[in-house]
Amino acid sequence: MRHSPSLRLRIVGAYVLLALFVGACFSAIGFEALDRIENALVDHRLKEAADRLIDDHLGGIDHQLPGYPSVLNASEMSSVLRALPPGLHELRYTHQHVHVLIRDRGGQRFAVIEDESEFEVIQGHVSIALAAAFVLCVVLALVSGFITASKVIAPVTRLAEAVTGGSLRPDSPLLHADDEVGLLGRAFFDSTETLKRFLEREQLFTGDVSHELRTPLTVILGAAEVLQVRLAGQPELQDIAERIRRAAAEASGRLGALLLLARAPETLHAPLTEVAGIVQAEAERYRPLLQGKPVELAVSVAAGCVSVPARPELVATAVGNLIRNACQFTERGQVLVRVEPCSVVIEDTGPGIPPEIAARVFERREPGPVGSVQGTGLGLTIVRRVAEHLGWKVELLRGAEGGSRFVLHLPAA
Structure with a gap:
């Protein structure tokens, strides 16, 4: 059977899923914003200032200010820079992150370089902050979900306890609430x-x-x-x-x-009852049903059979119904009744029970045809009910010679 999560866990799960969705959206927006800021502040500014910086470099003016772009001509470029085509490039080294704009001017190639290592550090800090905020949102959603679920579930829990304990009275406050709990309480009442x-x-x-x-x-x-x-x-x-x-x-x-x-x-007294004696008595009781039929009724008792806690009348009712049905519906062959240490087996060579009926043979039904004979409608239902009360299990199998085999599984005393 599939296990369904409780209502409390469903509420907490809804909070967490909402936090994950919102946090993921905000994180994606934040990282996208950082990327756009980098493009706007660094790349766009570098393109706008490139011509002026190259003019200053040609005029012998070099801006040696921290964080200010520097200009290199072809002779000053490294082999990596000389291999770059014209345009904007981003280079990452172990401890440095630079943006490079390669531009041709008057038949010469220049490289405008801007060190963005500090911006990368800031970007890393912002990313860590976004990740921490994401985790914090999930934790807060988890705590809020448990608190909210406790408050929401509390009236339902009180209602369940009242219904289970039989203390749901007409004057109970749970029945007069205007919310869904009151509606549910009134329906239960x-x-x-x-x-x-x-x-x-x-x-x-x-x-x-x-x-x-x-x-x-x-x-x-x-x-x-x-x-x-x-x-x-x-x-x-x-x-x-x-x-x-x-x-x-x-x-x-x-x-x-x-x-x-x-x-x-639950009020029935259950003394220790010897099953074998009752089975033999029931077999003798229904033996007259076989008069005039070429049918043999045989009862065997295996060694080691024990007594079970049960009312003798109920044991006789369950066993007697099965033996009676076997004797009544078997026209030739034999009816075998075996008493084993943990079971009672009644097997016959009758017409058997069709597969379409076997699945619901223990359900109450109107008397009607069962194979080629008329079913009683109630006998097997009573057998199942007695077996459930006694903690037994009744099982229908196909007999070795095509008839029916009913097995009563008994618990050990």
Whole structure:
């Protein structure tokens, strides 16, 4: 997942980028101005004064003043100067920087030389000053950005703390601000109140559902117990009554666990539960679904299996749904259930799940076709929800013989 910078860093970054842009513009303008000043004050002045300086030189007048241009004739020029064509030239030496104007006059060549070493020193100082000003601007922008960001982010931070801590009340000053923070606070408050009302309705609904479903299950359970007593001496019918009683008892227990999971998952007690025993019991529970089918149901338990912290009802719900689906949708072949130290694998030789459905098979959907059979729509959604609550991971893979392979990855106890 790509990490996005915080709002504070974005504000500081905007300040720094602005300082870099403005500083770069001013520095470029400054260096360009220095270059133009050099051309205007040195080169232009040298061209304007060249004729007069040459006339003075021919008249025997030499201006030996510091910083004043000097004139050399052809015999006084060095080999470097004699090689220069007429025009303005700039020569740089180790400790000297001169501008030279070569001009022909009356059949003779003259060199008007002006030492610009002092101007170069001044130009260097100005360049250092511009660079220092540029760095100072960036530092000031960085400091100003952090100060401004702290002031801007402070109300947002207080709002986030109020929302996280549940202390956002109708009379909070954050809700009555006229800026964007107030607008955001009011939006958060309205959304939170809507969610609270929704959760309250859901809690009331789940309580009513629990009461309405427990009553008929209790009646079924009591009737099955009475039926067992009255069918004494009839083993075949007594077995059916026992299956009814056991199914009602298990449904009642799982109903309570699922309703509590839907209402407040963090309140569920999680004792250490042996997974292997529950898997074997669930396999036996759904074995009757294979009657009349050429399908073999096999359960294997590997050595080293441990217990996991989980409610037994939830473990049975997750495992039972997967075993039931495998038994229901497999018409021939086998259903293999393996309990390993850190996983439970349910693999079948059924029609499998088409690739276009496999990516969203754990999402809630309307009952509909899954391959050549009808999907339940809710079973795998419940499996995923239970797995997420228990800290497990459920994975769908393709079976070795074309069916489906579901793997429940269990954390170590």
